[in-house]
Amino acid sequence: MAKKTARKASRQPPPPVVRALAEPRTALPETRPPAPEARPPVARRNVDKKHTINDIARLANVSKKTVSRVINESPFVREETRTRIAEIIRSTGFTPDPQARGLAFRRSYLIGLVYDNPNAPYVINVQEGALGALRRVGYELVVHPCDRNSPEFLSDIRQLVSRQKLDGMLLLPPVSENNGLADLLREISCPYIRILSAALDDPENLVQSMDRQSAAEVAEHLAKLGHTRIAMIIGPPTYRSSQERLEGFSNALADRGLTLSPDYIAEGSYTFESGAACAEMLLSRTPRPTAIFAGNDETAAGVYRTAYLRGLRIPHDLTIIGFDDSPLASRLCPSLTTMRQPIRDMGRLAAEKLIAKISRTEGPSAAASTVFPHLVVRESSGRPAS
C-alpha cells in the first residue's frame, strides 16, 4: 500500500513551470520520494461531464468522423443525416474542444495583439474592436505588451508565436512600424496585420490611417479661422505618422498660401512632457505662433500646461489642435479640438483582414484597408486675437 501511495506522487497536479529545466537541481537527492503523505484526492478539474464528439456520435448512431464532417461543413454528408446530427449537437449544447481541434488542425484559435503604445484608451479600443470580430468566428485574443528596444524583443515574439502556435498577430503602432518584426513573422509564416499610419511597402498586411489627408483637414480648419502664424509639434521623426502628418499639414498650408516655417516646427515624442517642452520653445519665438497643431492629444495636453503656466488663454491667445480624440480631449478645459481616429473600427478591420488572410491560404493580395479620421471641433480653436 505504501508503494501505491508513493506512486501517486508522480501524479501531482501538473506543475505549470518548464523553465527551470536547465538549472542542475540544487539539492539533496535523498529527499527524493519525500511525501507518501496522503495527498488529498487531487480534484480533477471540470469533472462535470462535458459532451464529447463520441457522445454525439453514439447518440446519432454514426461514427465520430461523420459528426466531425457535420461540424466542419463537409459537403459529403447526406442532407438528412446532417440535419439529424446538427439537431443533436444543438440540443446537447456540444461544442468541440478547441484544444483537441487545434491539436489536429495545428491551429490554436488564438490571435496575438502586440503593442507598446503608452496610450491606454488607444490600446483598449483596438483590442475591443478586434475582439468583436474575432469572437464571432471562434478566435480569442491574447495580449502582449512589449518593449521593442529590449534585446529579447524579437526572440520573445518568436517564442510566443511558436509556443502558443498563434494563428496570427495584430501589430499596433508604433511597434507595427518595426520591419524586423514583420520580417520575423513572415519568416515563421505567421500571418499578421499591421495597424499603421501610412502606406508602406507591405500593403496587403496593412490597416492604415490616412494621416496625410487628416493633417490637411487641420490645416484647412486653421486657415479658415484666419491663422497665419501656425506651428506644429511632430512625433518622433522616425515614426511614419510624424512624417505623414507633417507633410500633409505643410503641403496643405502651402496650398492656401501659408507656410510652415522651420522655426515653427518642434520635434516631440507624442508625450505630455514633450508637448510641454516643445510648446515652451515655440511660444518663445517672436512673433509668437497663434496656433499649434500638436502631434496627438497627449502632446496637446502638454501645450495646455505650458499655456497655463504662461497665463495664455485658449483659444483667445492660442489655438490648439490635437490628434486622436482620446477621452482626454473632452476632459481638458477648454475642450480640445482634435482629429478623431476611428480606433475601434481599425481594430475590427484589422481583425477581419487577418481572419481573411488566415482562411484563404492564397488570396488575391488585397490592398491595404484605410480609415479616415475627421475633425471634431471643440473649444480650443478659434480666430486669432491679434
Place this chain on the structure above:
Amino acid sequence: MAKKTARKASRQPPPPVVRALAEPRTALPETRPPAPEARPPVARRNVDKKHTINDIARLANVSKKTVSRVINESPFVREETRTRIAEIIRSTGFTPDPQARGLAFRRSYLIGLVYDNPNAPYVINVQEGALGALRRVGYELVVHPCDRNSPEFLSDIRQLVSRQKLDGMLLLPPVSENNGLADLLREISCPYIRILSAALDDPENLVQSMDRQSAAEVAEHLAKLGHTRIAMIIGPPTYRSSQERLEGFSNALADRGLTLSPDYIAEGSYTFESGAACAEMLLSRTPRPTAIFAGNDETAAGVYRTAYLRGLRIPHDLTIIGFDDSPLASRLCPSLTTMRQPIRDMGRLAAEKLIAKISRTEGPSAAASTVFPHLVVRESSGRPAS
C-alpha cells in the same frame, strides 16, 4: 483522378465557425461538390519542423515517458538521466506543446480577464501587471470586455470558460462586485480572483484596495489645509467602493470635528459627465463648499469643467481631490491632487494569488490581499480663500 480531386475538397482549410450549425442550410444541395477547382497546395502551417517529445526521446535514447517525467519534475528519474535529458531539451530549445499538454491535463494555460470598466488606463495596468506574473509561469491572458447588464452576460461567461477551458478568471471592478458571477464561477469550479474595493464575504478570492483608509487620508489632507465646507461626490451607491470611500471620508472628518453635511454629498457615477453635473449642484449650495472630494479622477475632471465654466479658480476658489491617479490627473491644469492606486500591483497580486489557487488544489484558505493607495499632492488642493 477527378474523384481524387473532389475528395480533396473535404480537406479545405478548417472553417473556423461552428455556430451556424442549426440553421437548416439554406441552399441548393445540387451545388454540393462545388469546386473540384485545383485548390492551391493548402500550405500546412508551420511546416518548419518543431521538435516534439519524441525527437527528444530519440536523441536521449529513452522513452518519451521519461522525457515527460523530466519535464514535469517527477522524482522517479535517476539524477544522471535527468541531467542528460534536461541538457538535450535545453540545447534543442524544445518546449512542450501547450495544446497537447492541455489536452492531456485538461488544462488550457489560459486565464480570462473580465472587465467592464470604462477607464482604459485602469484596465491596461491591471492587464499588464497580471501578465507579468502569468507569463513567468507559462500562462497566457485572454481579455473579455463585457456588459454585466446584458441578458446573455452570465451565459457568455459560462460559455467562454467551458469552451476555452479557462484555468481561472480575474475579475475587475465593477463587474467583480457581481455575486451572481462569482457564484457561477464557483459552480463550474473555475478558480477566480476578484479585484475589489473592500472586504466582502469572499475573502480568499479577493485582492482589495483599502478605500476606507484612503478616503480618510484625503479627509486629513483637507482638514490640515483648513477646509471646513467640504463636499464629496460618490460613485454609484451600489458600488462597494462608493460606500467605503464615503464612510471612510465621513468618519475621518468627524474624527477631526468636521461634518460632511448631506447637502454636500452628491451621487455620481464615476463618469466625467456626472462629475460636471454633481459639481453644478454642489456649487449652487450656499454657502459654497471650498473643497470637493471627487469619487475618481474622471469625476474630478467633470468638476474642473464646471469650475471652468463658472470661472472659479482652482485651488484658490475651490480645492479638488481625485482618486486613482490616472494619467488624466497630471494632464489637467492645474494638476490634480489624487489618491494613487497601485493598479499594476493589484493586477500582479491577483494573478499570483490565482496561480496559487490553481496550483495547490487545497490551500489554506488564504486571507484577502490588500494594497494601500496613497495621496499624491499636486496643484489642485490648497488653503481655502475665504
Place this chain on the structure above:
DNA sequence: GCACGGTCTGACACCGGTTTCCAGCCCGGG
C-alpha cells in the same frame, strides 16, 4: 442480372503530450 461510377460512411491512424501498468534492474537479507 450485372458491372459501373458516384455518393456517403466508418475503421484506423495520428496530432503531441499524459497516465496506467508492468517488467527489468539492483540491492540487501535469509
Place this chain on the structure above:
DNA sequence: CCCGGGCTGGAAACCGGTGTCAGACCGTGC
C-alpha cells in the same frame, strides 16, 4: 544462492478531435 522490494524505464492506451482510404450503398445503362 535465491527472493523480494524499491527504483527506473518502456509499451500501450488515452485526451478529443482530425485526415486517409477502403468499402457499402444506390441508381444506371446494357
